[in-house]
Amino acid sequence: MTTFILDVLTDLKKQDVNFSELTFILPSKRAGIFLKHELHKVVDQTLFAPDIISIEEFTEDLSQLKSISNTELLFEFYTSYLQHTKANERDSFETYSKWAQILLQDFNEIDRYLIPQKQIFHYLSAIEDLKHWSLEEPKTAFVKRYLSFWNNLFSYYSVFSNHLKQKKIGYQGLIYREAVNHIEDYIKANPKKQHVFLGFNALNTAEEFIIQALLRDNLAKVYWDIDHFFFNNEKHDASFFTRQHKKNWRHYDKNPFNCVPQNYIKQKNISVFAIPKNVGQAKQIGSLLDKIQSINKTLQNTAVVLGDENLLIPVLNSIPEDINSINITMGYPLKSIPLASLFEGLLNLHKNNSNSFYYKDIINIISHQFIRPLLQIDGQDFASILIDAIEHNNLIFIKHSRLKELSQSANHIIDLLFLDWNISIEKTIKNCSTLILSIKSHLNEDKAANLLSLEYLFRFNALFNELSRLNATYHHINDLNTLHSLYKDLLSSETLDFQGEPLQGLQIMGMLESRVLDFETVIISSVNEGILPSGKSNNSFIPFDVKLENNLPTYKEKDAVYTYHFYRLIQRAKNVFILYNTEADILTGGEKSRLITQLELEGIHYIHQETVTPQVPTLVNSLNVIPKTPELQQSIIQLAGLGFSPSSLTNYMRNPIDFYYQKILKINTHITVEETVAANTLGTVVHNTLEDFYKPLQGKVLSIDLLKTMKSKISDRVAYHFQQEYKEGDINKGKNLIIFEIAKRYVSNFLDYEIKAISDGNTIKIMSIEADNQVKINIPEFDFPVILKGKVDRVDEYNGITRIIDYKTGSVMTNQVEIVNWEDLTTDYKKYSKSFQVLAYAYMMHESNTINLPAEAGIISFKNLSSGFIKFSKKESTKTRAKNSLITAETLEAFKFELTKLILEICNPEIDFIEKEI
Template identity: 45%
Template sequence: MQSFIQDVVQDVLKNNSDLGKTIFILPSKRAGVFLKKALSSSLTKTVLAPEIYSIEDFIEKVSNLVTANTTTQLFELYNAYLNVGDYDKESFDSFLKWGQILLQDFNEVDRYLVDANNLYQNVAAIQEVNHWSVNSDNSEIIENYLHFWRHLEGIYNKFNDNLLKQGLGHQGLIYKISVSELNNYIASVNKQHIFLGFNALNTAESILIQTILEQTNAAIYWDIDPYFLKDNIHDAGYFIRQYQKTWKVLKDKPLAGLTNYYNTEKHIEIIGVPKNVSQVNYVGDILNNIQNNAPETLRNAAIVLGNEELLNPLLNSIPESIPATNITMGQKLESTTLASFFINLIEFHEQKTDKGWFYKHLLNLLTHSYAVLLFEANDVSTNQLISKIKLNNWSYINNDQISRLLPKNATVSLLFEDIKNDPNRLIENFLALITSIRSIEAVKQNPLLLEQLYKFFTLFNQLKDLCNNFTYINNLKSLKHLFKQLLSSETLDFQGNPIEGIQIMGMLESRLLDFETIIITSVNEGVLPSGKSNNSFIPFDLKTKNGLPTYKEKDAVYTYHFYRLLQRAKNVYILYNTEPDALEGGERSRLITQLLTDDNRTDIKSVIATPTIQPITKEIEQVEKTKSLIDLIQQKAKKGFSPSSLSNYIRNPIDFYKQNLLNINEVMQVEETLAPNTFGTIVHDSLEELYTPLVGKTLTEDLLNDIRKNVTSSVARNFEKTYKEGNISSGKNYISFHVILKYIQTFIDAEVTALKDHSIKIIALEQSLSVPLEVPGLDFPIILKGKLDRVDEFDGITRIIDYKTGKVERRNVELMDWDVLTEEYQFSKAFQLLCYALMFFKTHPAENLSIQAGIISLKNFADGTLLFAQKESARGPKNHIINNEVISDFEQILGQLITEICNADLPFTEKEV
């Protein structure tokens, strides 16, 4: 296959022997590399090289202006906005949300040489009509809004004048000035101009090219197949058909550069793939297959990304067997981890309140990879910091707490310096942090990271200069908006050999380049073409009236690029996302439908690719009891099984294995609000503290009234002890504090009421018991241990009371069948009560001992004390007495459970909870 560029070079060399007096103008810089390669391979002797320009560089040369960078343009535009009209102006950070749109409009108006004064008068008139009201006076908001539209013309003129005074211009202004400077340029240059590969031209470009063609020895070559020109409704030839009709220099003359390649036999596959990442994975499979079966077809191949955000996943999907790739598109700076670090830091300082930093914002910063890198390089452990914050339940952390936590280190302190909402100080800190990161040994070995650091260093220096020259960035919010906008337009350019390997590019980078093998991704509506978005302040009708491009022209541009890629290609793979998504593109593109309905194309294969789906069957987890695990169980038995750990085994043996044997607990976290277990601990500790003076005493109303006075102070003390430095002065914690007060006061009130008809004597509180068990068949010591919340005498009957802050119902502590105790977790409360009773019996041996055991559920307090009971039927009589016979029966059940836990032949098997 001979490329379009090679065709042009051969034709030029036939008619022009002096390349030194030739100027080539191309749609893009990238094509210039391929033009030089084609020239060098076609020449047989040494000659002076021609001048080669992209159209933007050529027009900049004609205009004698320098293109201002986007940031400078935004600042100058805001400056013009402030200085035109006497009405309330928006802040700089608000302006940034719409300033870019206004900049694009000004750019487009100038490139198409529209009469801006007339246009913006029309825009203002339309807005006046839109906001017409029956009331004679508009509100202040509407007036300010209308003032903006009335002064658009003045803002436009002021903005352009300010740039011109500095010898600068935005792209549109440079195009506009180049038209007025064209005659001076033509008079000063005596060379042949050759234009090649153009399609959609704005008005300024069209006048420039026509004038040069008419007044000088110049030529233009069109990269299009006659097939599209002859079809009067095909969008691929839309612009060039217009030029044939309207350009005098083209009328009644054949177009140069046309070749008949499109209708040649090709291998075209249209593949639907679900979701974006699946598309790039499929690209990897295509490359792998081609490499294995026909590697020569990859010598001249390109991957064109319809959605350029897929670059990173694509790079991870390219097979290692591919010898070389060249990326002709830049990686967006906003997608780097370093960008997220700096945005995180800006937001971290922006989110600081009078109380300090919210712990989640601090943890986000401390766990960021670059923060960890900085800390480790300066011998600071982030894990210790995080543990300290979680241990103390700091919901908010102030500068004093930070300084106590951190060693005195200049670099680390930069992260937390109180910058008082001053963007200049933060930028200075960023520059210092970049220097510190660059000096880290691991970073010195990472060229990509060094390149990113350099790019950010340049960016922050640029921001620093702008902050010094303009006063608009006066807070962190403005800095963040501007920084994010800069990131979205800045790219990190890859270095490579554009002549070798598979070329990875966006659709616009493919202009003028031809490849034998083409893979195009994301060919969906809303991506290719980009859809009906009208990101402009100029209404659609006005755009049409003034010859400005609308989405219709943009669709025709994409159609041309798409079909131009197909013209000379032999192998074409077109991928689209089968899952319509409003954010990532809709259904498959109309370009695919147009291809499939073309009667002249019989070489298209259309398929839907789906990933192989393997059913995932949840396997029940089993842990075999190895010798080391048996040793661990025996150690646990010797140390003591608690009723709650045995209940845990009944619930799920795997949980018992992980939590009670391996001691794998939940990850420690800051309790913003009181966790249920912390809530329970505070209640237990408060009740113990309040009732301890009453141990051994028969309760009286006076004694209970005395301890009632201490409820608030006791709960506050226990809050401070258990909840550490957590805040209880507001929010849910404040409510929890008063809920605990209410629980305990209600409990004491119930005791006072009970004393009217009953006698209550406190025997023990929080009594720790540990008793040995003899289990037949097990020859190692087994201990049952636990803590009895309360032991009392109620009308002469000894009771074991367990406090629960969660909800417990009477059915959870009443049994009809002993077997359910170790089989169903809903009876775990009854199981625990019997364990406490067994320990009490073992430590208080007596022949006719009988007791009761019950739960007081503070959340379900109205049901009173929920006593353990045996019954023969659901509605049968209940027996609340626990005697030696009951304990003997339970001991057998408990022995069977412990035997099962210790049985080496029975693995721990997961239960579905």
């Protein structure tokens, strides 16, 4: 295929120009590489290469000003702002930076389009005064300060621009304005130097002035990359700017308009794919590349153009493995590198200026992939030691001194991470740099395996060196919030460049990088409204009507820029694949771009349209099955000998797999930090408090005086047991204080319940508290012993009737301890697990001759204390209200039958552990 660059060079060759004496000026540096590559195709003799520069380089040379970064520009402007703002009206640097970036963009636009500065700034000031407060008297201090800001805009601009010019630096707009001021001097100094401008489209006023000045003196040629089809269609936005240039430039009154080929109407294969989700687009790009390579055997003249550059990483992960030659013009965002999350976490941690640190923040930092290796000292993993200590002691907010106490010989790393970050900004930046050097020292131990990580470190070291330089030069960073904000600004603009050969293989680029370049096969992603084109946005202090009046670009011009780039990409291509996201669950998704609709309505090309749906495999939900191998059977027999508890048996009833994990594999629930007291912790505290009160009274009859004495000790004993169970967690505020008070209320209400029962003439005698029980179950089918064991919360005699009591801090209803069919005991876990537990306790105590029958067994629910002692009952049917609450020998015999059935199932080698659907 013939490219635009080759067309230009061929035309220059026909004019018999001396290429060595030409200066090519292009929209970007990247296009210069391709121009050099094409040059040998038209040159048949040895020559010195021409000068090939970008428009930015050319204007810098004209203006004698050097461009500086946006961040440094922000610092320079703040210096001017401080000098011309009253002390009581100055914003902090952090506040200033939020509006200054917008104002600097406006300065840039005003200068690029050569707008008279004083006129527009006074106009803006008058608008604000008129729009809001011109008639309001007296004006408040806030209003005066607001209007003062607008009145000072021209002063800010004047002082700032003069300051930059004195330092020989500038932003793009100022450089362009100065270039215009120096163009006549440049022409006089270079009366014979020939310039070739190619590939330009949307020129600002400064660029137009410079190019026209060179054209006027026959020192330039301009080649426009526009197709005949667009150029002759006055309503087509792809030629919006080029039509204006031809109409308004005097040069074209007498000279031809160069380079208007007819490529767009040539036959093309255009396909439009509607795809859900961004990751779906990435996968489709991978599939398309695989097909293209299988057909063409190469991807040499193929480009993937990302409308949304955030798609870069998913696309890279979707490229087929057999594609080896790739060139990526976009850099990998530094903010996506794992090291970014480390410094983000550290700066967030310390900017709160607290004496203690939240445990999750600490765990995130010490678990980070770049930090954890530093905490592995002498074969010990101090990160794990710290995490275990935090979880075991329930530490929620932890001071640096406690961290040092727990970290032992890793203190130097803990100091680096958590000590003295708030002393000064210099100290904070130094800590970051020292941490980078510590990580580097570790990675250098295996340098070959850590080359990429070392590159990460190098870039972050450069970033913090830049922050250090800015702080040392300008002294505007006064707190960690400001430093953090600047860190994020620098991070968002930095990239890690990929290595590749720009002229070989598959090209992956953004829309702007595609300027001047042509490819035979083009894949364009994210062609959605809000992306291509980007839609209406007004990140400016200049109102829309003022922009129109001063010929500043609005969203209309920006849309025309996107339209030009889109059509320019496909005008010479033979194969075009356009992808857009059909999902409406993101701000820029769901609606295909108007550019696709325009392609369809033009009717020039047949467009293949396809909706791509992801292949979703059918997943069969299979329940987990653990076969009972001989080894597993031995473990079960061993467990039976040690003893089944009622809770373990109900656990099996709920889900056999959980029983297998917990009792056979001994996988316990992971201990986690309780920020809010958990329900089981509350239950344990209440149980242990009541044990303290009632254990000394075993064998004694309760009296009102004894119970009242207990009430006076509630607060101390509950606090003691919270300390034992909740460790170093704070119960003095928030939800935990409420739960602490609930625990005291539960105990107090229970004692009041006991006092009332005695006051009503009832006799209560404590038989045992937290009594351990263990009995052997005779099961003829087994040749190994089976033990049932458990601890009963309380056994007492109530008016001569033995009661077996299980405490519950949760809510328990009467129907949960009533049963009609005995077989339901082991099949309906949700409803009858509590009945099973209390019957198991009754069975064990009867078998060990601890109680006499008949007896009662049931639950006291602290959350439902008004129900009193909720007794286990046997009902003959669901329709009758009659029930029997006494535990008799027949009751226990029926229970034993169901218990034996359950244990037979657990120990049966033919019945596997099968997961239940819950």
